[in-house]
Amino acid sequence: MKNIAVIGAGAAGMMAAVAAAESGAKVTIYEKNEKAGKKIYITGKGRCNVTNNADTDMFFGNVCRNPKFLYSAVYAFDHDSVCDFFEKNGCHLKVERGDRVFPVSDHSSDIIGTLVRYLQRLHVKIEYKSEVTAIEYKDDTVVSITVNKKEKIPVDAVIVCTGGISYESTGSTGDGYRFARKAGHSLSQPYPSLVPLEVKEPWVKELQGLSLKNVSVKMVVCEDDKDDEKGPANKAEIKTLGVVKKDDGAAAKKKKKSKAGKSVYEGFGEMLFTHFGISGPLILTASTCYEEGIKYQIHLNLKPALTRDQLDKRLIRDFEEGNKKVFKNILGGLFPAKLIPVMINLSGIAPDKKVSEISKEERMKLINLTQDLVMTVTGTRGFNEAIVTKGGVNVKEIDSSTMESKFRKGLYFAGEVLDLDAVTGGFNLQIAWSTGHLAGLCAAAEE
Template sequence: MKNIAVIGAGAAGMMAAAAAAESGAKVTIYEKNEKAGKKIYITGKGRCNVTNNADTNMFFGNVCRNPKFLYSAVYSFDHDSVYDFFEKNGCRLKVERGDRVFPVSDHSSDIIGTLVRYLQKLHVKISYKSEVTAIEYKDDTVVSITVGRKEKIPVDAVIVCTGGLSYESTGSTGDGYRFARKAGHSLSQPFPSLVPLEVKEPWVKELQGLSLKNVSVKMVAMDPEMENTDGKAAKSKEVKALGVVKQAETVPEKRKKKKAAKSVYEGFGEMLFTHFGISGPLILTASTCYEEGTKYQIHLNLKPALTKEQLDKRIIRDFEEGNKKVFRNVLGGLFPSKLIPVIINLSGIAPDKKVSEISKAEREKLVNLTQDLVMTVTGTRGFNEAIITKGGVNVKEIDSSTMESKFRKGLYFAGEVLDTDAVTGGFNLQIAWSTGHLAGMSAAMEE
């Protein structure tokens, strides 16, 4: 019987332990926290978005990095397998909007409880408050682990399921990266992902707590030369004109074309204003496209279902119906009350101006503002508020059919520690379940 150590009692770790034990191995999970599943507990705002019910092809379309690496793992243990696993072990699930799967109880603790009880049934030991500090090798093969400062435990295989760097309070402190480096692996630089964004505009603070539904967002990567001295993005026509006038003889045509702003994300749904900037499902998903060192703008369309012409007609109708009113008193049908003072200020239209006196040019500015409210991204909220970590162990150095290291026999990696991630909606937990299951099964069976 093989003796397998799993480092980390998170989603990937517990599933890896279950798969290894099912395959006949003796398994111990070493968890440095006082309980299992601390990060699972806070996922989905405490409800735990277990997986996504989308078909497998759609699943891969929602993976941001290295989707092909996940083929073997996902096809061998897909969303149906996850659904069946929890249902058969007493945790009923339900499918909500966007094919997101949650426990019927809406309590993430039920997911954790189901896993822990199943591991107990399989005689898997979970050693709490036990931090693995080293993995030892002989002839490039795993032979033992060190727990704490001195305790050395012989093992036949180790599955590293330590997570990334997000939510450090749950135990994700980069231990897996240290194990990987010492084993000779390279890393893709870890960055926070699925994380709120900070923005420069001071008016955003006035909207703190405002949640918007049915809006669209576009995140645009700005060329540094497209910004003027005030830090505001220049209009594309002006940039092109400047390029022609000042650089026509020295800059090749191809280089001039590169100076256009590039849309890196477009989405429709919900978002939230905060004291520091913006958050919510749309923004978290947009953050997966954020790269350090690049400047971005967020373009918010408050009325994406309407064309500019339709929105203009709607505003004209509102103005006609309230032709004796002033500007600030006719916007209630278009915007939430908290947003109205901000829109008035940005429009440049005097709040007490009679709507009958508002010019066509002013109305056009209001239309444009409504469908293109621009915010300048200054950064992310960092790992402490990031749902996941982007980056991690280089997957080219991992056997995708087993999750085993190509450098060290008996060393496996699963879950967020790997350089693969996805958008919100249950896809990242599915990666954890799938890679964990494959790693556990492979570790138990391979000689």
């Protein structure tokens, strides 16, 4: 019977332990927090978007980096397998808009509880407040781990499921990157992803708390403006890791190749204004296309269902029906109340101007604002607000059919620690379930 250590009791770690224990291995999970699934607990605003019900081909289309690496893992344990696992173990699921899958209870704690109880039935031990501080090798083969800097424990295999460096409060502090580097692996520079964006325009703060539905967003490369350069906070965060290779000018190269006006993302859905900029599902997904060293603008269409001509005809009709009103009192049917003062100010039209006196030129400017409200991105909110980490252990150095290191026998990686990330909607958790399951199966396999 193989003795397997899993580092991290997150989604990938617990599923790796399930697969390894079901295959007959003796499994212990080492978790430095006081409980399991801290990051699972906060996903989906506490509801846990377990996976996405989209077919497998569509799943790969929503993976931002290295989707081909995931073929073996996902085809072996896809979204149907994930749903079957939870349903069979008493956690009933439901499918919502966008094929997002949630527990019927809307409580992420039920997902965690289901996993922990099943692990107990499999006699998997979870050692809490137990930080793995080193992995030891002999002849490039895993032989032991050190826990809390003092206790050395012999093992036959180690599965690293430590996550990235997003949401540090959940325990994601880059431990897996350090293990990888010491084992000879290289890393793709980690950046925050699925993260809110900061913007330059001061009027955005006036809209704090305003949520918009059925709008469209386009993120476009714009001309560099050195005066607006604001070294993003996450650069400092990256430096403190002490485990990441320099970017070697990659961002600068991308910057030179990126042409002003190029659209890198277009989407339709919901967004939210905050005290620092913008957030919400549309913006989080747009952030997956954000690259350091490149300047972007967000182009917001408040009325994407209308053509320019249709919007003009609607304004003309509204103006004719309210021709005795002033401008500020005619916009209630077009914009949310909180947005009206901002749109009036940006339009340059006097708020008390009679509607009958508004010129065609002024009307055209209002149409332009409505269908192309521009915001300048100055950076992201950094790792502490990022749902996932973009970048991580170089997947070219990992066997995609087993999740085992190509450099060290018995060393496996799964989940967010790898250079894998996807858009919002349950796809990132699916990556964790699939890679964790495959790593557990293969680590437990007898040679």
